Structures are given as structure tokens and as C-alpha cells.
Amino acid sequence: MKKTLYDKLWDEHHIHSFDNGYSLIYIDKHLIHEVTSPQAFEGLKQAGRNIWSKKSIMAVPDHNVPTKMREDGIKDPISKIQVDALNKNCQINDLLKFDLEDIRQGIVHVVGPEQGILLPGMTVVCGDSHTSTHGALAALAFGIGTSEVEHVLATQCLLQKKSLNMQINILGKMPEYFYSKDLALLIISKIGTAGGTGFAIEYTGDAIRNLSMEARMTLCNMTIEAGATTGLIAVDEKTISYVENKPFAPKGEEFLKAKEYWSNLVTDSGANFDKIVDVDITQSSPMITWGTSPEMAVAVDDKLPDLEDEKFFSRKEDLLNAFSYMGLKEKQNVNSIELDKIFIGSCTNSRIEDLRIVAKIVKNKKIAKNIKSAIIVPGSGLVKERAEKEGLDKIFKKSGFEWRSPGCSMCLGMNDDKLNEYERCASTSNRNFEGRQGRLSRTHLVSPATAAAAAIHGHFVDVREII
Amino acid sequence: MKKFKTVESIAALIDRKNIDTDAIIPKQYLKAVTREGFGDNLFDDWRYLEPGNLGDDHSLRKKNPDFFLYNPKYNGARILIAGDNFGCGSSREHAVWALMDYGFDVVISTSFADIFYNNCFKNGLLPIVLKKKEIQELINIVNTNKYLIKINLVDQTLLCNNLKIKFEIDARRKEVLIEGIDDISETLKLSKKIKDYENKKALKTPWMFNG
């Protein structure tokens, strides 16, 4: 039978079928951070259970950690309790963990692939919805809740019902200055935030093949914002050379054997998808979200929605809510939106390529006067080190950006980095929900290039026009 | 986990789509290391006019009088009716803990996000998916009169005045709620199969077990 990539990954990890339609699926890698794990370790302890496979776990604190003055440690006592709990749980159980002082520390979804801890063909879970990122490596990766974290700790397995297969087929070539972040926002604006619910999405098309591994991670990362817990991209040469020589990746003979196995991690031609969506990107422009859901996005050369437009009738209430929360008006030009802060970072866009794009745009330019703060937060200590070797940090600082230490930072404002009430931010993160970056904060999701251009101009601009 | 059989209660109504888990329980409360005590912070940003933090005395915070759950007619509601795609966004199970800690046993919507839906069953919260038309009928009734809604999970029925709806739920999930099944003990019964799988895979793809 012809199989999709998802079918293959599923079958390889399938242990047992229950007669109620559920299956027991084996989990190869379990990523852990400080926010969603303490209750799971506690539950395990209370039930007197052991961890099934300690080797399968990689832990790293990221959500709560400060991104400046690291030397002083974590000042917020409540955050500290959580990070200390992670430390303790890892110590007692002898688990692999990258501490704050470790150069390998960073956002869990940046660190995993960077270390070669996640490999093609694996099943990967984390108590974090953006685990979908790792589908870029052709790994079956999805976020789980804390009870399931406990289940995986105790059994190395999960009870799952198989998802349906969806193919998102990209037609055409990526236009210049249209990045995978823009592509993700375009897809979500088309299929909606629930468009992928119940599906595992595979991205296909020449444009996908031409994306770098980092750009693929950005796209898969945003898959959860389209409602699908898993986003996949088939293995190709790029996948394999990305993995080669990573610290935890197989070496020598074992690598060759693995390579052969990985090469089969593609959808068979003629395999059946339950749903196919074609997205033509030939004429696409950089995207900007204007509302409080990632699907509320428009092209930079467009206007905000017109509520009289028929296609918005059924959603009028939602749009009105979003306009009012965001302090915006219908039919407004995107370029007229002025900003207070700029955030470049998060597991979506904090890798070296992202930083290089930003540097190219801001080099020898200064951020606009109305921008109160513009921060760049690398995804890991290693990304930071690399950027500094290339001199990117100097470019950023000269332009007026703050150069921070790795962590989730202002993506969710669980640490010191937050927006104040009513502040408006161009952000390279993944969620623009109400209050996401701080109470009553206003978030616009964009690519690193669009965020960089906005920093220089103080409002949104079409990055294609200023280059 | 407590066993779920029937619930009889008035319903609270929030006519909003895409309610995300950030809205259900904002991030600052995720710093807790326990599963309890999130009820005071359910829908925190909508509910209070002042910012709050973990450990604050929330009874001292200024409340938003327009917040839907402060409407006296929703006092004691154990059923929540919400717009499409409820629970989207972050995987935080704290969203389910907050809804239950506040006193909800059932959430009704036309659709739920996958991870949230899954998390419900690990904690004894019943998410019921109904058709748009059914929800509209239900809302029409509860809006005009303070009728109770009676939900019987065993029969998969929802009764309200003279409206009777049969809802769908998969057999396994139903059983988990009714029996209060602990998934982990169930899975551990298959330990031998899991070990056999590992042995087989260690030969075929040994690099998967490096670490």
C-alpha cells in the first residue's frame, strides 16, 4: 500500500491497537521545560512510578529565564521556584539538561535540532504546542498536555488516535522578501486557525524543497496555529546534511545506516491524502497580522478588512472585537500602523538565518525615535555565539537594538520581557492572542525582515520598497 | 480522577469564537507547580480590571462588572457554552484545571482544538461537540428561561426543557470519564509489548536510542 510520510512514521511507532480505535504509540524523544513538567514529575512521584527511559529526555529552562543580566540569576522568586523544580527533577533522575550557564541552553525547540537530539523518523513530544517545529526534520512531533507528559515519563508511550492526512501543496516560487513566516501566515489566513484540526499536515512543492532547514522549522512551528498538532516535511539532501555532524547525531557507520533509513521518509507517489490544499504564492507579499488571532492577517500592501465586505459578514463580531482590542480601524492602511516596540526572537524566528536577515536590513541604519525598545533574543547560546562571531551583534547594537541572552522572552511574557498595556509590537513570534505579550498588549506577527524594517521606520513598511 | 456520570445545571454562555488557552488562563499563573487553585484566575484578563499575579489575593482586585461569569444568572453554572474552536493555542493543561477549579464539568462548543480536547479527558472535564443548529436551539431556550440542562454521559444525552439532543463521543473517551480510568496503569499492563518493541527497534534503528 502507498503511504504518506505521516502513515510511515505512525506505522513505525505503532505498538498496539485497542479495539476502540486507539493505538499505543512509542515516543523516541521527550523534550521538557520548566512550565509544563513540574506537575508531571509530582504525579509520577505520588504514584510511586519510575521514569521509563531517562535517555529519551532532554530538558532545558527557557520560558521563565531572564534575557539580560544572566549573571544575577533569576530574580523573580516564583519563576525561580519553577526553574529550581526542573533542576531538582533532572538531578534526582539524572536527566540530560542544559543549564542557564551552559552555552547550549536556549528555547527548547531551537536547542533540540541544533544538538542533533532530534532526528528524522523519530516521534517527539513536549509539553508545548510548538513541538510541531520538529516536523521539519520529518519527525512525528506534537505538543501534549501535562498529564500526557507524565504518561510518557512513565511508559514511553502515548494513547493516540491516528490523524487524517492533509497535504498543503505550495505552487510557484517564493517571491523575494517573502519568507517562510509569511508563507505560514498566508496559509493560516486561508485555512483558518481550525483549518488543520484533526489532521497531520505535510507541506509539499518545489518552494518547500527550496527552503532551508531553518525556514522549514519556522513553517512547521506555525502549523499548530492552523490547528494541526503536526506539520511535516519529507526528508531530502538538506535534511540529511543538516543532521550530519550534529553533536548527538549518529556518526560513521551508524550514520550511513541511518541515512539509508531516513531516505525512505517521504510520501510514496500516489499515496492518499484525505484533504489537499493548493496555495499559490507567485504573487504573494509579506504578511502582517492585524488582529488577535494568527488568521487575521493581510498582505503588507493591503488594507485591513472592510466589514461591509460580504465575506466577513459571519465573522463581523469577532473582527469588531479584534479591531477594538488592537486599537485599529477597518480599511486602515497597514503602513499607517505605528509601533512602540520590536521583538525579534521566539522558537519561530530566532535562528542564525533570521538574525542575518535582520542584520542585512538594519545595517548602518538607526531605529526610529518612536520605538521605545527593540530587542533581539537569539534562540540559543550557540546561535548567540555564532552571531557574535559574524559581528551581527555589533550591527544590531549600533542600530539601537538590545542584544539579549537566549530564552522565550517576549513571546509570552512569562519573564521580565513584556509589553505594557496598549503597547504595540512588531513581533517575530507565533501568537497574537489577547494579552499574549502582556496584559492588554497589542501584537503584530511578522517575519524578521518586516520587523526589522518596521524598527527603522517606526511603522510598518513594505520591506521590498526600502531595500 | 473523579468519575463522571451526570450533570444537572444552568449553563453560562460566551458567544466568542477561537477562545484560546492564553485567555482561559494567562501565562503568569503557569508558574505554579501544582494543579490546584487556578479557578480564581480563569479568564483573568477579562475578569479583573487590574493586573494580577500568582500569589495575589484576587478577592482584593477590582472586578470587571461586565464579565460574563459575574452575571448573577450564571451563578453556580457547571456547564459552559462557547463559540467555535474552543481551547486553541498553547497546550497548557492549566486551562482545563482552571475551568474545573472554577466549577465547570462540561464545555459545549461546535469544535475544540485537539490538544485541549485531549487534556479534558485526563482530568474529568467533558467537552461536548454539538452542531451549530443544536447549540442555537439550546441557547434560545436557556436565554428565555432559567432552565437547567441535564447531561447524561452514559446515554450521551442532553436534556433541556423539551429539547433532547444525543451527542457523539468516542467509546474509549466515554469510558475513561465514566470509570475515571488512569491511562498510565492501563498502558503499563502492556509493558512487555513496549519492551519487545524497544528490543526490535534497537536492532533496526539503534541511533534512536542514543542520548
Ligand code: SF4
Ligand atoms: S518561544 Fe514562545 S512559542 Fe516558543 S516555546 Fe517559548 S513561549 Fe512557546
